[in-house]
Amino acid sequence: MERSFNGYIQYIDDYSHEPVNQRRYDLLVVQKEQPFNAEPKAPLLVQHHVTPTERFYVRSHGPVPACPDSTRFRLVVDVSLALEHCQSGAQDNQKRPGQLQWSLETLREKFKFTEVEACLQCAGNRRTELVDRTKRPVKGVGWHQSAIGNARWGGFLLADLLRFSLHQAGLTDDAQLAQVPCDVCIEMEGADWVPEEEYRRKHRDTPPPGYMASLPWSMVMGDGSSGHAVPPVLLATHMNGAPLTADHGYPLRCVAPGIYGARSVKWLWRIGLRRGHSDGYFVERDYKVFSPAVDAAYVRWDSAPPLLEVNVQCAACVPAERAWKLWTSKADRHPPGTASSLVVPLWGYAFSGGGRRIIRVDISGDAGATWTVAQLIFGEKGAHHAIRAESARVADDTDEAHNLYTPGLEPFRVRPLDTERPIANDAHRYAWCRWYAKLAIQPPCEVWCRAVDESANTQPDDVRACWNFRGVAHNSVYRIRVESDDGPRSRL
Ligand SMILES: Nc1nc2c(c(=O)[nH]1)N[C@H]1C(S)=C(S)[C@@H](COP(=O)(O)O)O[C@H]1N2
Numbered sequence: 138m139e140r141s142f143n144g145y146i147q148y149i150d151d152y153s154h155e156p157v158n159q160r161r162y163d164l165l166v167v168q169k170e171q172p173f174n175a176e177p178k179a180p181l182l183v184q185h186h187v188t189p190t191e192r193f194y195v196r197s198h199g200p201v202p203a204c205p206d207s208t209r210f211r212l213v214v215d216v217s218l219a220l221e222h223c224q225s226g227a228q229d230n231q232k233r234p235g236q237l238q239w240s241l242e243t244l245r246e247k248f249k250f251t252e253v254e255a256c257l258q259c260a261g262n263r264r265t266e267l268v269d270r271t272k273r274p275v276k277g278v279g280w281h282q283s284a285i286g287n288a289r290w291g292g293f294l295l296a297d298l299l300r301f302s303l304h305q306a307g308l309t310d311d312a313q314l315a316q317v318p319c320d321v322c323i324e325m326e327g328a329d330w331v332p333e334e335e336y337r338r339k340h341r342d343t344p345p346p347g348y349m350a351s352l353p354w355s356m357v358m359g360d361g362s363s364g365h366a367v368p369p370v371l372l373a374t375h376m377n378g379a380p381l382t383a384d385h386g387y388p389l390r391c392v393a394p395g396i397y398g399a400r401s402v403k404w405l406w407r408i409g410l411r412r413g414h415s416d417g418y419f420v421e422r423d424y425k426v427f428s429p430a431v432d433a434a435y436v437r438w439d440s441a442p443p444l445l446e447v448n449v450q451c452a453a454c455v456p457a458e459r460a461w462k463l464w465t466s467k468a469d470r471h472p473p474g475t476a477s478s479l480v481v482p483l484w485g486y487a488f489s490g491g492g493r494r495i496i497r498v499d500i501s502g503d504a505g506a507t508w509t510v511a512q513l514i515f516g517e518k519g520a521h522h523a524i525r526a527e528s529a530r531v532a533d534d535t536d537e538a539h540n541l542y543t544p545g546l547e548p549f550r551v552r553p554l555d556t557e558r559p560i561a562n563d564a565h566r567y568a569w570c571r572w573y574a575k576l577a578i579q580p581p582c583e584v585w586c587r588a589v590d591e592s593a594n595t596q597p598d599d600v601r602a603c604w605n606f607r608g609v610a611h612n613s614v615y616r617i618r619v620e621s622d623d624g625p626r627s628r629l
């Protein structure tokens with residue numbers, strides 16, 4: 138079944154119209170085909186500061202809707218609720234309707250095109266590792282460490298659109314916006330059919346609502362006085378300088394920097410205001426974090442708020458698993474009795490939400506007994522082109538690639554520690570950073586990596602503390618077990 142509305146074709150329970158193209162599969166490992174969920178191989182992820190679109194993870198909960206003619210697209214914006222509170226003194230006959238419709242062309246005409254570099258992370262990132270290490274199953278798509286990416290998003294500020302919509306609807310004085318009650322949330326709806334919303338279907342022949350998410354009004358419109366960080370929430374039309382692809386939400390999506398990906402609604406067609414968060418499935422009954430003691434059978438969904446800001450996170454992505462194996466087998470050839478010490482180049486990403494910048498990444502080669510500090514790289518500039526080329530070859534998994542990873546040979550060079558720019562500037566507040574470290578290890582051993590953000594938040598040592606039955610927000614210290622013989626090697 139399909140339905141057309143506001144310029145979209147929504148496919149209901151039908152995956153036969155998916156945007157199947159080479160790009161969807163070439164550089165991504167598919168974790169689930171229907172709905173489409175895929176992430177890049179880890180070494181490919183950290184070759185660029187700005188993640189190329191074809192290497193950016195895709196997380197969808199239903200069939201991808203189509204927008205065959207973007208001139209017919211209309212964004213519905215309903216600001217009635219704010220209007221009621223701001224115009225309480227006005228005569229009824231002066232009130233204008235609070236519902237407006239915007240074409241993409243008028244959005245382009247009225248609002249300044251803005252670019253924001255922002256890291257998007259799925260709350261399920263590193264879920265597979267959580268299950269493997271705790272041996273406790275969870276419900277959800279299995280992701281390794283690459284359900285994350287850093288893109289340059291282009292579009293319009295949601296705050297500008299809401300303010301302008303209120304003006305259009307008759308609100309003349311911005312100062313009145315202070316009268317909007319503090320529990321008001323901005324609800325956003327996508328044009329996709331998601332099976333989880335089926336239970337909301339009112340009549341057999343009316344389709345359920347699309348994927349929904351909500352953000353507090355104060356988080357989008359505030360001046361920071363409510364205690365919320367105020368990220369530049371975008372209505373994005375572009376990703377990395379090109380129009381959004383179908384998988385990433387063409388023609389319009391929300392991008393909420395510093396907030397879990399789940400709130401950045403793709404294929405956005407409706408924005409409304411309500412008291413409290415949305416009652417959409419993914420706001421009420423998913424993307425919440427509970428105690429390790431709580432199981433699916435006992436959960437009281439309303440006992441936890443919807444997840445918003447991302448916790449502090451990092452992972453090592455280079456060397457690739459196969460390169461580790463090769464290295465360590467070379468180390469094994471040392472004569473008996475001599476220490477088989479290896480110098481390992483590590484390369485990874487780090488990110489924290491809420492605009493909290495990463496200030497440090499700590500690396501240990503002995504399971505946390507001693508630590509060294511990695512070099513942080515903000516932006517493309519800090520990275521040597523050689524790194525890209527060489528980690529690309531490792532990712533290729535060809536035999537010759539591993540020659541680059543001979544123990545003791547420095548496989549790539551980086552600039553000396555950049556002391557002038559120890560932390561990201563404001564432009565990078567919502568972006569990730571990459572990090573590099575050269576670490577001497579003596580297998581068998583465990584390599585640990587942990588990031589620290591500017592509020593001194595860091596990642597928990599104990600993975601068991603992170604376990605929750607949905608397996609969301611896993612950010613325990615990243616570990617790689619390195620064996621000295623041909624025994625099992627893993628990234629745990
Ligand atoms: N309409 C809609 N928006 C959505 C989703 C979805 O399934 N439908 N998935 C969300 C989740 S859980 C994540 S992590 C991000 C993923 O964005 P991406 O696929 O562009 O990487 O989109 C979010 N927005």
Ligand SMILES: [Mo]
Pocket residue numbers: 196258259260261398399
């Ligand atoms: Mo997600």
